[in-house]
Amino acid sequence: MANLFERAAVLTDIHFGLKSNSTTHNEDCLGFVKWFIEKAKEQNCETCIMMGDWHNNRAAINIVTLNYSLTALELLGSAFDRVFFIPGNHDLYYRDKRDIQSAEWAKHIKNVHIMNDFHSEGDVQFIPWLVGDEAKKVKRMEGRYAFGHLELPHFFMNAMVQMPDTGEIQREDFRGLEQVYTGHFHKRQSHNNIIYTGNCFPHNYADAGDDDRGMTIIEWGHDPRFYSWHEQPRYRVYNLDQMLDDPQGLLKDKMHVRVNLNIDISYEEAKGHVHVRELDGVKIPFANPDLLWRMKSRSIRPKDQGDL
Structure with a gap:
């Protein structure tokens, strides 16, 4: 049996249309896809595997978002010999059945294959x-690799919360497969033979401080290699004293920052003593010397979570 691929470039959970069809987010998605293709070609990847949640809204697709989505899929279809597209739960109109999904039209794009059902090829x-009692099928599966959009217990749904065990499916059910790669949970993590590769780039403050996202390259028979997009948006949560102490060191391009007010100072007082300058395209707050003196003379309240 011939192997399905020599080198595969893998992505998952890009979520076109997120943030109320934000143009910024859709531009980031398209920028990621262009970088993904460039990196894959550098690594001589002939195959692309998309593991689900191409779109964010399962009920409808905004026309502008659809144009971004179509452009990106056409780029993938042109760049690879074969693109295997697994619809995720956000791509499905119904969560409990797969008969209607938002990217069915992509089957008309050259080289794009929609994997809307179980499919076995080249090991x-x-x-x-999975819908209904389909989890039972997994126990009988064998092969070198598996790719899916799986909701498995005990993995982290985000940085803090683990998926509870509903009793329907277990990690041990995949013992007949050497390596299982999956989307759905955005945090990169693994256990034995199961690998959540991490989504394309951080999306919100649930991803704060966790930049291990991007793409995965799998050369047949070798360990996976992970690459992060150098232009990905990043999320951080800092205390105000940290921000005022080292703004240039903490703030980077395309970084979203939430600031916790942990200093005994009012918003009005702080506002009058902080000015913003732009350095290399990044807006950075600078504190006047008298504010820094006040900060040092006042007690810090580390558990104050008020936002500035």
Whole structure:
């Protein structure tokens, strides 16, 4: 049996249309896809595997978002010999069945193959979003690799919360597969033979401080290699004293920052003593010397979570 691929470039959970069809987010998605293709070509990848949640809104697609989505899929179809597209739960109109999904039209794009059902080829298993009692099928699967959009217990849904065990499916059910790569949970993590690769780039403050996202390259028979997009948006949560102490060191391009007010100072007082300058395209707050003196003379309240 011939292997399905020599080198595969893998992405997942890009979520076109997130943040109320934000142009900034859609531009980031398209920018990521262009970088993804460039990196994949550098690594001689002939195959692309998309593991789900291409779109964010399962009920409808905004026309502007659809144009971004179409452009990106056409780029992927032109760049790779084969693109395997597994619809995720956000791509499905119904969460509990797969008969209607938002990217069915992509089958008309050259080289794009929609994996809307179980599919086995070249020692690789494609596992769709599981519905009904389909989890039972997983226990009988064998193969070198599997790709899917899986909701498995005990993995982290985000930085803090683990997926509870509903009893429907277990990590041990995949023991017949050497390596299982999956989307759905955005945090990169692994346990034994199961790998959540992490989504394309951080999306919100649930991803704060966790930049291990991007793309995965799998050369048949070798360990996966992970790459992060150098232009990805990043999220951080800082205390005000940290920000005023080292703004240039903490603030970077395309960084979203939430500031906790942990200093005994009012908003009005701070506002009058902080000015913003732009350095290398990044807006950075600078504190006047008298504010820094006041900060040092006042007690710090580390558990104050008020936002400035």
